Amino acid sequence: MVRSKYSWEEVSQFNRIRQNGTLWEKDGHYFYVQEEGTVCTELVVYDLSQELYEMLVNETRTDTENQHLLMYGTWPMTVAGCHRPTMLIAYPELQKNYNNKQLAEILPVGEKQWLNWRGKLPERYRRFRH
Secondary structure (H helix, E strand, O other): OOEOOOOHHHHOOOEEOOOOOOEEEEOOEEEEEEEEOOOOOEEEEEEEOHHHHHHHHHOOOOHHHHHHHHHHOOOOOOHHHOOOOOHHHHOHHHHHHOOHHHHHHHHHHHHHHHHHHHOOOOOOOOOOOO
16 A cells, blocks of 8 residues: 555645544545654555445454555455464464465565564575475
8 A cells, every 4th residue: 555645744734534533534635644653653544445434434354454445455364364464474383384376375464564673584584485
C-alpha cells in the first residue's frame, strides 16, 4: 500500500469519517491513519483506494486485517495455519513444514515484519530450500 504524501497534521484538517480518527476524506479521496512503531510511535497516513475504503466502511474486513494490508501489502496469513510468520525467521528449520508455494507467500511477510521489529534479519537466517 502507499503511504500518503500528506502528513498527519495536514490530514487532521480534512473531514473525519470515523470518530476514532482512523478514516478521513478530502475531495473524494480517502485516507487511513494508524499508529506505527514500537518504541517511538508515529501516526502514519495511507492513501486508500475506493475498494479498500468500502471494505472499511462496510466492515468486510476487520481493522486488524486492514492494518496488516496497509503495513505489509498483504492480507494476514492464512496459509497452512501460519499465524506468526516471524517464527519462520527466528527458527528457519520450521520452514520444512511448508511447501515452496506456501513459503513464497509466508516468508516475505515474515521478513518484513521482522525488519520492522528488529531492523535487520538474524545473521544466521537463511531461507529453507526444498
